Amino acid sequence: EAGVAQSPRYKIIEKRQSVAFWCNPISGHATLYWYQQILGQGPKLLIQFQNNGVVDDSQLPKDRFSAERLKGVDSTLKIQPAKLEDSAVYLCASSLDRQNGYTFGSGTRLTVV
Amino acid sequence: SQQGEEDPQALSIQEGENATMNCSYKTSINNLQWYRQNSGRGLVHLILIRSNEREKHSGRLRVTLDTSKKSSSLLITASRAADTASYFCATDNQAGTALIFGKGTTLSVSS
Numbered sequence: 290e291a292g293v294a295q296s297p298r299y300k301i302i303e304k305r306q307s308v309a310f311w312c313n314p315i316s317g318h319a320t321l322y323w324y325q326q327i328l329g330q331g332p333k334l335l336i337q338f339q340n341n342g343v344v345d346d347s348q349l350p351k352d353r354f355s356a357e358r359l360k361g362v363d364s365t366l367k368i369q370p371a372k373l374e375d376s377a378v379y380l381c382a383s384s385l386d387r388q389n390g391y392t393f394g395s396g397t398r399l400t401v402v
Numbered sequence: 403s404q405q406g407e408e409d410p411q412a413l414s415i416q417e418g419e420n421a422t423m424n425c426s427y428k429t430s431i432n433n434l435q436w437y438r439q440n441s442g443r444g445l446v447h448l449i450l451i452r453s454n455e456r457e458k459h460s461g462r463l464r465v466t467l468d469t470s471k472k473s474s475s476l477l478i479t480a481s482r483a484a485d486t487a488s489y490f491c492a493t494d495n496q497a498g499t500a501l502i503f504g505k506g507t508t509l510s511v512s513s
Contacts, residue, residue, distance in 0.1 A: 331490050331503035344499050390447030
C-alpha cells in the first residue's frame with residue numbers, strides 16, 4: 290500500500306511569514322494526526338482528526354496554527370505568522386484504529402529564520 | 403505532558419551485540435508501542451504490546467511489559483549497522499485517543 294505522503298519536504302521561511310504543509314494519509318485510515326518534532330525531542334501531538342472532525346487540538350497554538358481535513362482525506366496544517374521556535378519537523382501520521390500502530394510520513398522540515 | 407521516558411538517552415554498541423532500551427510511563431495504558439526513526443525520516447512502527455501481554459517477539463526484536471512497574475523494554479538481538487536510529491516508546495494520552503512519545507534512545511551500532 291502507498292504510504293503517508295507529505296509535502297513539501299523542506300521549507301525555509303522568515304519569521305512572521307506564513308507556511309502550509311500538506312498530508313495525504315493511507316487510503317481508508319479514518320484517523321489523521323499532526324505531530325511537531327523539535328530537534329532532539331520526541332514528537333508532540335498538535336491535532337488529531339477522526340474523518341473530518343477534530344478529536345483533540347488541545348496542544349495546537351491556535352493563535353497561529355490552524356489545520357483542516359477536507360472530506361476526511363487530505364489535511365493541511367498552516368502557521369501564520371511563524372516564529373523562530375516553530376522550527377521543527379512536522380510529521381503527519383494516520384491509523385486504522387487504536388489496535389494498530391501509526392504510519393508516519395517522512396515529514397516536513399521547517400526552518401524559520 | 404510526557405508519558406513515556408526512555409533510558410538510556412544514548413547507546414553505542416558493536417555489531418553483533420544486543421541492545422536494550424527501557425521505557426517508563428506514569429499512568430495506566432491500553433497498549434505500548436515502539437517506533438524507530440532513522441535520521442531525517444519519519445517514524446516506523448516496530449511493535450505493539452497490549453496491557454494484558456507480558457512479552458512479544460518480532461524477528462530480532464523482543465519487547466517486555468511490566469504493568470506493575472509501569473515499564474517496558476525493547477531488546478534488539480545481534481545488532482547491525484542498519485539498526486542505527488532513534489527508538490521511541492509511545493503510550494496513550496490521558497483521553498486515550500492518541501499516542502504520546504518519549505524523548506527517545508539514540509542507538510549507534512558500529513561495524
